Amino acid sequence: MKRPHVGGAIAWAGLAVLAAIALVVGAVGSTGGSSPSASPSMDGRPSGSTAVGNFSAAIDRLVELLGLAGSGLLSLVWARVALSWFSNDVTKKVQAKDRARDALIGTLLFVAAITGLFWGLAHWVLTGS
Secondary structure, X not given: OOOOOOHHHHHHHHHHHHHHHHHHHHHHHOOOOOOHHHOEOOOOOEOOOOHHHHHHHHHHHHHXXXXXXXXXXXXXXXXXXXXXXXXXXXXXXXXXXHHHHHHHHHHHHHHHHHHOHHHHHHHHHHHOO
């Protein structure tokens, strides 16, 4: 009698859980309050807004969106590693070690990019301060 294969269902459930966690973490991290000086004026812009302020806000939104998209991709990468890691096949476990190393390097680079480590390093190199 052949045993039913439930690995596919578990894989999809794991991917769904990881994607949901990534979305919740991204949504919680993106809640920001508005400052009292940002009340809208007659033309709809915040009263204290400048071109530099608008550009900074746009860049901040872009970084936030990139962070959300990247966290979703990272959850898929780590889900693939986990599925290979807990497999009964020995070759998949060996592949999982290589994938885990690559996923860890990618995660560290992603975290450095989102937290501003790369920005700070570039600023330090270019300005010397």
